[in-house]
Amino acid sequence: MNLTNRIANVISNAVENEWTTEQVELLLEKPKQTELGDIAFPCFTLAKKLRKAPQQIALELSTKLEDQLIASVQVAGGYVNIFLNQAFITNQVLHSIMTDLQKYGSKNSMHEKIVIDFSSPNIAKPFSMGHLRSTVIGNSLANIAEKNGYEAIRINHLGDWGTQFGKLIVAYKLWGNKEKILAAPIEELLKIYVHFHNLAEKDDSLNDQARAAFKSLEEGDEEALTLWNWFKEASLKEFQIIYELLGVHFDSYAGEAFYNDKMTRVVDDLKKKGLLIESNGAFVVELEDMPPSLITKKDGATLYATRDLAAAIYRHQTFHACKTFYVVGNEQTLHFKQLFSVLEKMGFEWSKNLVHVPFGMMLKDGKKMSTRKGKVILLADVITDAIKTAQHNIEEKNPTLENKEEVAKQVGVGAVIFNDLKNDRMNDIEFSLEQMLNFEGETGPYVQYTNARICSLLQKGSFEAEAFTFSSIGVEAWPIIQLLEDFPRVVEKAFDNADPSQIAKFSLLLARQFNKYYARTKILADDGTTSSKLAFAFSVSVVLKESLRLLGVPAPVKM
Structure with a gap:
């Protein structure tokens, strides 16, 4: 109970619980001038309830406010101005801090877990300033959650799957140099990725090749898997250097690929519950007040939504957390609304404990940084x-x-x-x-x-x-x-x-x-x-x- 709350409790008792401590606390003000006290309680709203003039209530109330926390009380119009007992409170605060040291401000363990999904950079792309926000906000929230008595499970949901890997595989086969990539993996992979996008803007057949390459990767093609594993290992080594500098650690690096063998069950479950609807060859879940959630494409390939559904279900079954924070930029707000809504339709009560923690973008010259256009600043x-x-x-x-x-x-x-x-x-x-x-x-x-x-x-x-x-x-x-x-x-x-x-x-x-x-x-x-x-x-x-x-x-x- 903090000081304001304790004073509100004293006032609540003095007005014979006409108002609760919480109601009183909402009305308390901090005077603009120190000579008017430390805390002020306006009696105007209470006047309607008690059918008395605010100044009369203030005068009556001032005679009832007796507590070790209070040194003196003054009435000014309809306000009760409270001067706190500085010596008593100072003694209490200093003793609390010096007795508990780092525990000061901590809550006792509630033996409840909270999952925090943050950072989540894309494999084979540089760790740019654009990734900083999720990383430091998520890490701080994990620390703050622990301070509030939770056990924080830190998850780095790596972007290690998706069509971009088809693009990268095609780019490597066309322009990749193994020796250069071994010497500077992220730098060289970024070069060929940006080159691919520049050419694909004029030649759409490259995008077709990329989709085909990703389909081969999904089907377990040996060459594609070998390249993908190489890209992933090289990226993680460089990411780890950044994480060590930032003092950030994770309990899990299970990224999108980890859920590949778990998505079929999700799709089957959606079918059994009558939620999956065909739409122009693709399959979607219809939602109220928002666009439908796309679950599989025409060619049967999965999407972010499919993997995030599998991830949410797996994490619930594994960690039994009371809450999950997704620390992801505000441009993904619709995606998470759809995700939580689909889980709710599937009958998962725990979906109400999933929280999207959005944040603003890191801009350069007023514009979002873009990896595909090569406009990044390396962290x-x-x-x-x-x-x-x-x-x-x-x-x-x-x-x-x-x-x-x-x-x-x-x-x-x-x-x-x-x-x-x-x-x-x-x-x-x-x-x-x-x-x-x-x-x-x-x-x-x-x-x-x-x-x-x-x-x-x-x-x-x-x-x-x-x-x-x-x-x-x-x-x-x-x-x-x-x-x-x-x-x-x-x-x-x-x-x-x-x-x-x-x-x-x-x-x-x-x-x-x-x-x-x-x-x-x-x-x-x-x-x-x-x-x-x-x-x-x-x-x-x-x-x-x-x-x-x-x-x-x-x-x-x-x-």
């Missing part, structure tokens, strides 16, 4: 540039820093991840290397540096958490205490809204507020308050580090 190149920028900054500002290379990697990678996650999930992001590598202002390195500054302060003050005793840290710390107290609610809200940006924005606000406090307050002062102030700074560091961890951003102790 590996961006990360390399970010690390080089961090190295340059370290050489300029702190050339004697220990482990410079490791810190530069943590700062550079952190800048790339944070730059994505600080944005509202649904917003498109215009790619800007300059903005991404700007380490000043609203950035990951700013939060990292704030934490590193606190770590240095704690070292200078020889702080030991076990020896903590609380006295006074000054009224300047109060806005920060309120933020620290609110952290568990932020974590819960980030999960409920599937939105890591709420934690990123929180960490920026906390870092900014602490730096203001640090600029105005002498922490290592010889006045008997040093121990308490260091404990306060330590608590801020705990929450900053945990915020960064939930986002998948490293927290170096020195910068």
Whole structure:
């Protein structure tokens, strides 16, 4: 129960449960001026219910609000302005953080699983900036889910099947060079893939060849399978380098191909339930308020929908998860609406627990990046540039820093991840290397540096958490205490809204507020308050580090 909720509960009891705690909490306001209190309760809506003037209700209510959390109460018109007991709450918050450390803000295990399907790059194509969003949003959501008491099952549903492999097989046979591909697999495969598309725009027979090649792959043609396996293994090696840099791991790499032998059962089940309808030689499931879901093409080949149906059923039978997140761009919204609707028609009650977590696109010059047109920015190149920028900054500002290379990697990678996650999930992001590598202002390195500054302060003050005793840290710390107290609610809200940006924005606000406090307050002062102030700074560091961890951003102790 957070502070606002606890105050709402006190008010609810004072009005003799005329309103529930939840109803009261929705009405609570934060006054614009600190002299008007910490929390304000407007009595205007309650006036209709009690048939009394708002000011009279406020006066009567002010005499009943007695609690350890409340220092004093004032009435202004129809408002009850509540001044919180800062010393009592500060003591509670700091003790909670220092007792639990990384567990602060965590919920007890609910022994329930949540499946998170994210990243899902296409085999034999480069890991571009376009793949970054799903990867970092999904990874952060898995961390946040675990913080909220779930066991997160991380699944990388690789794009390792489909007509594009027919195109790639044809392209390799026509223009491929084995030695060049062995030396730089993704780069060379991208070249011949783009070349195929350029020519296929003028020569449609190439597309016919690609469809035939994919059909051969589906039927188990040995040569086609050998090439496909080679493309897949080469891609995974390069992908793994990116995942290790980003600190991302998966419990399963079962991609589309994994479900090849599971789709016949799905199609048969749809037939048995009378849901499969022939349409111009293809088979579809008719849906209300949306286009039909295409299950098999005229030539009998399967589609994304068929594989996603098989995947959803397999995952339910395997993991028995209470919820599944599909972290996939918002351009796939219709696909997931169709998928969930088909599963519901099939009689699967658990389909209501499947959630599409959409997000905006990474744009270049206002347009979507396109692999087939060769208009991609490689994520590996961006990360390399970010690390080089961090190295340059370290050489300029702190050339004697220990482990410079490791810190530069943590700062550079952190800048790339944070730059994505600080944005509202649904917003498109215009790619800007300059903005991404700007380490000043609203950035990951700013939060990292704030934490590193606190770590240095704690070292200078020889702080030991076990020896903590609380006295006074000054009224300047109060806005920060309120933020620290609110952290568990932020974590819960980030999960409920599937939105890591709420934690990123929180960490920026906390870092900014602490730096203001640090600029105005002498922490290592010889006045008997040093121990308490260091404990306060330590608590801020705990929450900053945990915020960064939930986002998948490293927290170096020195910068």
